[in-house]
Amino acid sequence: MSHPTPYPVRLADEITRQLRQLAEHLTQLPPHHATQVIARVLDPDDGLLGGVTHLVATGSAFAKDQAERGTLPPEVWLALGRASNELDAIGGDLDEHRATLGRVAAQPATTSAKPPAPAPLVVRRHR
Template sequence: MTDPSNSAANLAKDIALRLRVLDEYLTEATPRQAAAILSEVLDLEEGLLTGVTHLVESGSRFAQSQAHRGMLPPEVWLAMGRAANELHSVGTDLDEHATTIKQLGTPPASTAPPKPVASAMVVRRSR
């Protein structure tokens, strides 16, 4: 039987590896592809930055409980809390630009020529 705590640590390693791979994709991507990647990362509801922020917030709560028990120095809890606050602040700052980045990643709608509209002079019937 596998140790659940070990599988969670392995999951964290796997995510770190995948982030490095994503970084490689981003550095080699076209502007449109890079914007699409970044818009997913910056999505305020379900984006990567939001997920990391929540993870650090959970880590801060863990550090708080361990600091109260004397298992961790209070400085660890304070540093984790500060990191969570900073990540939240960065996410908020970037959110105001996320739409602009997303628009760059969205292919332009096909610009079909406008449907001809008859002018009033053409519509009149001759008698």
């Protein structure tokens, strides 16, 4: 007799499925609505990125405990810790653009005949 899949595993699978679904919707949304979705995803308090960062940090704490007990290699804990730190840094990098995303997302969708002028893309790295 097979063991039923624990609820947290099913929950992780469902969240993964929904993330794929959200990404698919994002490719089809009008720019105004897509910006709203991105702004919500990047919200540091209630957004998806903050939630994933917290989840990885929690996994890192678990892995540290398990590594200290000898049930996981220390490399697993170190890798999860690095991932948590990197996600936090990414969130910090994106935080400077949060106000702009929020402002654009809050504007009503325009139907003007003149489209906005495209901006030249410049790669800048702040570190």
